Structure formats: C-alpha cells, structure tokens
Amino acid sequence: MSDLHAPFLPPEPAKGLTAPVLELIDVTRAYAQGEGMLEIFKGLDLTVERGEIVGLVGQSGAGKSTLLHIAGLLDTPTSGEVRICGRMASGLPDADRTEIRLGELGFVYQFHHLLPEFSALENVSMPRRIAGEPRQAAEAEARRLLDLMGLAARATHRPGQLSGGEQQRVAIARALANRPKLLLADEPTGNLDTRSSAWVFDALVGLVRGEGVGALIATHNLDLAKRMDRVVLLHEGRLAEAARRPAAAQAQSSG
Template structure:
C-alpha cells in the first residue's frame, strides 16, 4: 500500500438477503483514499453510496474483499479494537447532525476527546479552539436546539475534526441545508480537512459540490464507473 494511502477498499462486495432474493449492492469496489485529498461519492438513490461509506468506516463488514484503515484490516480487529481505531483515525458527519441535545456545543465537540480519556480541561480547550475555527465561539454554551441548522452542522464539523483524524467520512453532510448554507458548510469542511492533512470522503447527491472535490467516484450497478 502506498505510504500516502490511509484508507483502501479492494475487491469489496456487499450482498443482502431480502426474503428469497440475494441482492448484490456493491461488486468489486476498489478505492484508495490518499492523505489530504477530497473524494465525492455520487450515484442514484439506492446505488450503495452509504453502504460503501459504512464499509470504509468499519461500521459494517463486506461480504467479500477487504477494507484497510492506516494499514490495518477492519476484519482483523475485534469490536473494541475497531472502536478505538475508529476514534483515533476517523471523523464522521451525517446529514442529521446527531449532536447530543442535552449537551452544549462545547461539550458535544469535546466528546470524542473525552472518550479517549483526555482530561476534561484539555478536551474543552481543544474543543473551544475548534469551535473558534468554525466561527462559533459565541455559541459554545448553546445546546443544539438553540442553534440554526447551519450552526448545528458546523458544530458537527468541529466534532469530526477535533481529534485531527486521518480521514473524515461524511454522509450527505449538506443534504438538509439551503444552498448558501450548504456551500458554507462544505467549504469549511473541505478547507479544514485540507489544512490538517485529513482526507475527506463525502457521499452527496449534490453534483455541484461533488465537482469541487479533488476526485469524483460515481457508483453505477454496484461498481465505480470510470
């Protein structure tokens, strides 16, 4: 594996059984994600975009093939080791922010560091700096319900980047936002990841945003079309 490759999928297939049917969603996926690059995964609804993202993040296991993060195969680790590896090297962002409603923006961003057992004071300092970088210093004490949709996604971006992950996996991160806010959040996510040398893999139906990534991969009939 190339030393700049941080995440890779080789010969990945994913099949599901639906009643008497054996449905193949992905077949023969090969993908290498390199340090600092941004990749958009696009395709029709049901083409397997989110399925592929879950496999890359080790959230599901492929029916065939292998997925490696930082040179380690997800299949070679137990659940606890996977969780630790994921927390150490990956950041996640979803269409719906998945912030904890009872916690402030600051505490939500600090959470991945606290899971690592970082001291509270240190975790909050790093989280405070991260919120400043996404322009939300004045909102750190606010809970998600007190923030706009765009602000909540910016908090989610800060949370994904606070651990300085090798790669951020984003599943329709702007799908619930208006055009202007989507542009703002995408630029923040892409530029922040680049500044830290983190790769970005983003599933999106937004072709305009996809075109602004370094690379676009189109899923069609279970394969990456070239």
C-alpha cells in the same frame, strides 16, 4: 451572523507521503434475499489519500451509505479488504474495529446528532473526554476547532440556539475532535438550504485541508461535488471515476 464569515481555506497538503488513509480492495457486499443473494456492489476498489477529498455520487439506493458503512467499519464486506492507514481492518475482532473507529475515523451525517442539553463546546469536547483526556485540554481543542469553523462566539450556545448551518458545523468540529485520519460524511449538507450548504461545505473543506485529513463525502449536490479533488460514481454496483480537478490530477501524476 457567524454564517456570514467564510472560513479560511488553507492550501492543499502534499499527497503520497504516507499510506493511504482508506483502501477498499475488491470489496463486494451482498445480502441474503429469500433463497438467493441481493448484490449491492461487486469488486469495488477505492483509495483515499491523506489530505484528499473524494466525492461519492450516485442515485438513491445505489449503495453509497452501505459503502460508507463498510469504509467506517460499521459493516463488513461479503468479500474483499478494507485497510485504514495501511492496516487491514475488515477482518479484525469487533473490539479492534471499535478502537480504529475511535482513533482513526470521524463521521458526519445528514442530521447533526448533537446532544441538545449540552453546549457546542461540550458537544465538541465530548469525544476527547470519553477518551480520557482532562476537561481543560479537551475544551481547549474544542475551542480551537470551533474557532476554525467560525463559531468561537457560539461555543456556549446549545444546539437549539444555533441555525441549521451552525449545528452542522459543530457536528463537523466534533467529528474531527479526536484528530482522525479519515472523515466519512454522508450527505452532510442534505438538510440545508443552498446558501447554508455552501457555507457548511466551505467550512468542512477548510477544516479537512487544515488538519490534513482524508475525506470521503457522499452527496447529491453536484455543484459541491465538482469542488472536490475527485468524484467517483457508484452505478449498478460498480465504481467509476467521474471527475478530477486539474490541480488534483497534476498532483497525482507528479506524486
């Protein structure tokens, strides 16, 4: 029944007050293929501001997941720079990149990847426990996030006792448990029906707005993409801005 309760959507935070949470600068990614190179994309530039939700669309195989992996420091560009919160990150040693991922980035995937033997509360509190926070404090933050996602009454339920939409909302709460600056989501509603997709997307937007997080969300769902601040299209190795909400455009011009 918790799926019937839409989360509160806070107002959009002001942009342009801090360094962008994500900057891709002249990024190229190519892979060796036989005696040549297979170029996935070339010379990409993309900026995501704090509190901004950017949609990433494109055909299957266009390289959206590869782009998210590079933005999330899970892959390294062939050339170009990746900056997280103003810090050049793409050329750092693995240990430093891991530190940035743990402290600054949150990830949501098409499948929730919750640990089945743990409750929703335990799944969401786990990142903070791994970071060394005492159990009581970690669980207090997890309860706050679950409450914001409309799942306070489901905190003690294990993933197998939750609906698909509830599972994905728990995954979103877990992704934001360490209070990252940037959320990267790869088809977060791809496994859900239309109704559940809408509820999960509303929950994601509400939490991202409320926490002041920047977000880059890859999706095939154009109806959901239209509700983001900006939409960029990845096509034939290039990025182009496909749409911008009027409110977002006005904020950009006045910032």
